[in-house]
Structures are given as structure tokens and as C-alpha cells.
Amino acid sequence: MQLVWFRNDLRTSDNSALYYACLKGPVTGIYFVTPGQWKSHNLAPIQADFIEQNLQSLSIELCALGIPLLIEEVTDFSQIPARLKQIQKVHHIEVIHANEEPEINEKKRDQAVKEAGLPLILYQCDCILEAGSVVTLQGDMYKVFSAFRNAWMKKIKQTDIRPLPKPRAQASPLDANRAQNVSLNYDKKSSQAWPAGEREALRRLRHFLLQDIEDYHHNRDIPSLDGTSGLSAYLRLGVISAKRCVNEVLAAFPYALDAQDSGVFSWLNEIVWREFYRHIMILNPQLCKGKNFNKLADNIIWNNNREDFKAWCEGRTGYGLVDAAMRQLNETGWMHNRLRMVTASFLTKHLLIDWRWGENYFMGKLIDGDLASNNGGWQWAASTGCDAQPYFRIFNPIIQSQKFDPEGLFIRKYIKELNEFDNKKIHFPVNAIVEHKQARLNALDRYSVLKKG
Ligand SMILES: Cc1cc2nc3c(=O)[nH]c(=O)nc-3n(C[C@H](O)[C@H](O)[C@H](O)COP(=O)(O)OP(=O)(O)OC[C@H]3O[C@@H](n4cnc5c(N)ncnc54)[C@H](O)[C@@H]3O)c2cc1C
Structure with a gap:
């Protein structure tokens, strides 16, 4: 029996671990629910719900291939080797197949599984x-x-x-009733706008x-x-x-x-x-631990004002586009890329708040929250990353609004209070927590530690 350990690869097509395991013999699938680990990674409730829905769907797809899917709950990664050992015994597992993940804790987890003497084979199919x-x-x-x-x-x-095809069915398909009734033990928010x-x-x-x-x-x-x-x-x-x-x-x-x-x-x-x-x-695995890519950025002194942070999180900065974007995130669990750039720039440059605060807030809300892309995006906007936005380029939230939401259609969708404003007025701040010109000068001053030499 081969065991396929599903992680962030909840699919049957172009799945290296699944495909090659199926070539070797009969297969059982497994997925570990890790609520403690997810909490420490600040997994968003909407993403947890999306995982649940996709596991349900995967379980049905696997039934058609004759493959049962086990769902096992452990608190965190540290308990996985022992649990896998039990499963290996009960199910007579010859080899465990899994696709590699890029993050440091996930890599350490896999290393621990190997060091426990379990026969784990890792495949590469996360990146092209x-x-x-x-x-x-x-x-x-x-x-x-x-x-x-x-x-x-x-x-x-x-x-x-x-891409690799779907594997051939193992034996006769399993009755779809044998599909798991998946219910994850984690705080969840409905992801129904994103069918699984x-x-x-x-x-x-x-x-x-x-x-x-x-x-x-x-x-x-x-x-x-x-x-x-x-x-x-x-x-x-x-x-x-x-x-x-x-x-x-x-x-x-x-x-x-x-x-x-x-x-x-x-x-x-x-x-x-x-x-x-x-x-x-x-x-650069230290990026998983919240380190600046650019070491000079360690010298930036952040304001980290809690009231300002709260206003930003709640979409109350006074800048229409920034606030509408944050409300889109809070209400829907997703934010448009242009607005991720605008809000991240506003937090780090206008409010001089550490990018890690924003990165963590996004993780706790996004349906697509992903360490590599989120960290990359935040460090780009904060000018601390690899090939980041130069520190002296500071988005003007008024100009961004005029350029990318000229008729205020997006702003009006999320900020009903601004409905009455005309297309000119809607871009200008109302009771703003910072004034753009002054904030820009402050940021240039604080960020001058990034000047080369
Ligand atoms: C501050 C900040 C935080 C971000 N956090 C995340 C995150 O947690 N998860 C995430 O998937 N994306 C993140 N992004 C990237 C981007 O905003 C989203 O991938 C995109 O908005 C998703 O919408 P889409 O699928 O319609 O993208 P499309 O425009 O259709 O792009 C196609 C795909 O390309 C990838 N992609 C697009 N833009 C980027 C980018 N700038 N960086 C990396 N990959 C990209 C995504 O996988 C996306 O699905 C972040 C960007 C910024 C500036």
C-alpha cells in the first residue's frame, strides 16, 4: 500500500505524488488537520473553510479513482511522525509520497518524518x-x-x-458515499463565493x-x-x-x-x-521568520501606533480608496492586487507601521493567504524586499484613486457614506488620520537609512 500525503496540492490532475504513487500500487490518501499550527500561522477562517470544501471535493474525486482519503487531526506538525508510524502499521504502508512545500516549518516537519525512519519520498510540483x-x-x-x-x-x-494526467483508477471506484464528510476543527468563515x-x-x-x-x-x-x-x-x-x-x-x-x-x-x-x-x-529561509530581505531595513524605526493600525484595519483612515480596499478584505476575504499595493504602502509609509503587522493582518483575512506571495508583496511595498519598490516611491493615495477608480465605482461599493460625493470629491480624504504631504516627508526621513552607502 502506498500513502499519498496531501497538503497544498488538493487535486488529482498534475499531482506528482499521487501520480507516481499510483504507478507503484494501491493507494490510500491522507490529510492532516493541524489547528494549533494553523493558529500559529494565523490561517484565515475563510481559508480554513475553503480547505474544508476542497477536501470534500477531493475526497469525491478520489473515490472515483478507488482511493480512500483519511482525514487525521493532530494539534501541530510535531505530532505527525508518531501518527504516521501508527498509520504505516495499520495500513501496511510501503512508501509515503508527498509534494514538497516551500516554507521552513513545513520543511522541518518533513525532515522530522524522515528522521523518524519513515519512508517519505518528496516530489516537486509547487513551482513550474x-x-x-x-x-x-x-x-x-x-x-x-x-x-x-x-x-x-x-x-x-x-x-x-x-501536466501529468489524472492517475488511472486503482480498482473499482469506491461508492461516493465513502467520501469523507469533512468538518475541520477550526474557526471558519463561509467561502461559498469561491466554489470548491x-x-x-x-x-x-x-x-x-x-x-x-x-x-x-x-x-x-x-x-x-x-x-x-x-x-x-x-x-x-x-x-x-x-x-x-x-x-x-x-x-x-x-x-x-x-x-x-x-x-x-x-x-x-x-x-x-x-x-x-x-x-x-x-x-532565503530566514524570510519565513519575518526577516527583512534587505538588512539595511533593520534600521528603520517604525511608529507602530496602535490606534493608527486599528483605523487602517477597519478601513477608517479617511482615504476612500484605502478604506474601501480594507473593507473589501474584511468583508470578502480577498483584495484586488492594486489595492494590496496601495494599502500596504499606506501602512508602511504613511503610518510608518512595521510591514509584519500588515502581513499578519492579511494572513488572518485572506482566502489566498500564502506566506511566499504575501511576504513578497509586503516587502515589495515596504521597500525592504528583493527588487522592491524604491523607498522614495511613495504612492499618493489620492492620485492612485483618481487613476484606478476614476468614477469612484469601487469606493462607492464599499463605503456607502461616500455615495453622495461627486467623481472629483470622492478621491479626497475626509477626516484623515494623516496628511499626505507631511506623511511623505516623514517617510522619506525615516527610510533614509536605506540610502546606499
Ligand atoms: C501586499 C501584497 C500581499 C499579497 N498577498 C498575497 C497572498 O497572500 N497570496 C497570493 O496568492 N497573492 C498575494 N499577493 C499577490 C496578488 O495580489 C494576488 O495573487 C492577486 O491579487 C490574486 O488575484 P487573481 O488570482 O485574480 O490574480 P491574477 O491577476 O489573475 O494573477 C494570476 C495569478 O498570479 C499570481 N500572482 C499575481 N500577482 C502576484 C504577485 N504580485 N505576487 C505573487 N503572485 C502573484 C497569483 O497566484 C494569481 O492567482 C499579494 C500582493 C501584495 C502587493
Whole structure:
């Protein structure tokens, strides 16, 4: 019997661990619910609910392949080796198969499982190109995103990126009634706006390819439009693989990697950002522990004013776009990328609050909360990261609002109080907690520790 240990790869297609385990013999699946670990990682209740829904769906998909799925609860990762040992005995497990994860605690967990003498084989299918395989001629990780992207795209052209198929059914399918009735022991918030399952993820991708991707470069920055794929939550839990996404894109738009000005290229560029942040994190594991990528940033003195932080969290800064964005996050569990940049910049530069506070707040709310992308995004906005926004570039929230929400459509959706304001007035602050010009000067002063030399 082979055991497939599912983590952030809740799918049956293009799942290396599952595919190769099925080639070896009969398979049982397992998923560990780890409420204590999730608490310490500040997993959002909406993401917990999304995990639950996707496990339910995976369990049904696996039944069709004749594979039962065990759901086991332990408090945290430290209890997994002992529990796996018991399971190995009861189910006569020969080998445990799993797909590797990029984060440090997850890597330590896997190491502990191996050190306990368990036969764990790890596969790589979280990134399309493995960390450490896209490097300079000297063998170093690229520090500039565009250079990384060019090298990544060059390599992709020479790589077979066909996704692995679903494995063949093991024996006769299991009765769908044997699918787990999954109920996770964790605080949950409904994720019903994001229907679960591989089919839904693929449907979203294909709909996006048909309807939106060619205009992505024009629409992606406008939060009142539905101009992006909405796939981040699915990619986060591995309900669909990034490789499958890129493969489908290139099948539909074979020219895409050479069409820099197209919407399709622009979307692939975002998938490369995902890979970039994962590669950086794997090669710099201290990032998982809240360290600045740029050591000079250790010298920034933050204000860390609790009242200001609370106002930011609750969408009460007085700046319409910032507040509408925070309310979108609090109400829906998702925030548009442009607004993640604007709100993160506002917290770190206007309020001079440590980016780690914001990073943690986002994790506790986002359906797609993901350590590598969230940390990358926060350190980019705070100018402390790898190829980050230069410290002297400080988003003006009024100009951002005029540019990306010119008619105030997005602001009005989330801030009913501003409904009566006309399209000019709506962008200007009302009872703001900081004044932009002064805040900018303060930030330039505090951030001057990042000046080279
Ligand atoms: C401060 C900040 C925090 C963020 N936190 C997260 C997070 O916790 N989880 C997360 O998945 N994304 C995060 N992002 C990236 C981005 O905002 C979301 O991935 C995107 O908004 C998701 O919407 P979409 O799926 O419609 O994206 P699309 O525009 O359709 O992009 C397609 C996919 O590319 C990836 N992607 C897009 N932009 C980025 C990016 N800047 N960095 C890394 N990957 C990207 C995502 O997987 C996304 O699903 C963060 C960005 C910032 C600035």
C-alpha cells in the first residue's frame, strides 16, 4: 500500500505524488488537520473553510479513482511522525509520497518524518521550475525580477511543461458515499463565493482565457472590474497547478512568451512573480521568520501606533480608496492586487507601521493567504524586499484613486457614506488620520537609512 500525503496540492490532475504513487500500487490518501499550527500561522477562517470544501471535493474525486482519503487531526506538525508510524502499521504502508512545500516549518516537519525512519519520498510540483534552477551564469539567484523572468521564460521554452494526467483508477471506484464528510476543527468563515474543486478551478481558468486574458494588461489595475483570473485561492491550495495554468495559456496563445505588450504575456508575468517569491523564500529561509530581505531595513524605526493600525484595519483612515480596499478584505476575504499595493504602502509609509503587522493582518483575512506571495508583496511595498519598490516611491493615495477608480465605482461599493460625493470629491480624504504631504516627508526621513552607502 502506498500513502499519498496531501497538503497544498488538493487535486488529482498534475499531482506528482499521487501520480507516481499510483504507478507503484494501491493507494490510500491522507490529510492532516493541524489547528494549533494553523493558529500559529494565523490561517484565515475563510481559508480554513475553503480547505474544508476542497477536501470534500477531493475526497469525491478520489473515490472515483478507488482511493480512500483519511482525514487525521493532530494539534501541530510535531505530532505527525508518531501518527504516521501508527498509520504505516495499520495500513501496511510501503512508501509515503508527498509534494514538497516551500516554507521552513513545513520543511522541518518533513525532515522530522524522515528522521523518524519513515519512508517519505518528496516530489516537486509547487513551482513550474524548481527553486535553484533559474540562476545567473555564476549560479546565483537573480535579484532583479525582470532578469529572472527573462531567464525563466527562456527556460520554459526548452522545458516539457505538459501536466501529468489524472492517475488511472486503482480498482473499482469506491461508492461516493465513502467520501469523507469533512468538518475541520477550526474557526471558519463561509467561502461559498469561491466554489470548491478542480473542475471549478479549471472552469475559471478557461473562462478567463476565453473572455478576459487578452485585455488583462488594460483591466488588471481597475478594482471595479472583474479583470483578473480570480485563481489565487485555488493556486494557494493547489486545487489547480501553476504548470497546468501555463500549459493551457500556451496551448491557446502559442506566441505569448514573445508578445511583451499583450494581455497574455502580462498574465504570465504574474505567474512568474509567484515563482520568483517562492524561489527567493526557498533560497532565503530566514524570510519565513519575518526577516527583512534587505538588512539595511533593520534600521528603520517604525511608529507602530496602535490606534493608527486599528483605523487602517477597519478601513477608517479617511482615504476612500484605502478604506474601501480594507473593507473589501474584511468583508470578502480577498483584495484586488492594486489595492494590496496601495494599502500596504499606506501602512508602511504613511503610518510608518512595521510591514509584519500588515502581513499578519492579511494572513488572518485572506482566502489566498500564502506566506511566499504575501511576504513578497509586503516587502515589495515596504521597500525592504528583493527588487522592491524604491523607498522614495511613495504612492499618493489620492492620485492612485483618481487613476484606478476614476468614477469612484469601487469606493462607492464599499463605503456607502461616500455615495453622495461627486467623481472629483470622492478621491479626497475626509477626516484623515494623516496628511499626505507631511506623511511623505516623514517617510522619506525615516527610510533614509536605506540610502546606499
Ligand atoms: C501586499 C501584497 C500581499 C499579497 N498577498 C498575497 C497572498 O497572500 N497570496 C497570493 O496568492 N497573492 C498575494 N499577493 C499577490 C496578488 O495580489 C494576488 O495573487 C492577486 O491579487 C490574486 O488575484 P487573481 O488570482 O485574480 O490574480 P491574477 O491577476 O489573475 O494573477 C494570476 C495569478 O498570479 C499570481 N500572482 C499575481 N500577482 C502576484 C504577485 N504580485 N505576487 C505573487 N503572485 C502573484 C497569483 O497566484 C494569481 O492567482 C499579494 C500582493 C501584495 C502587493
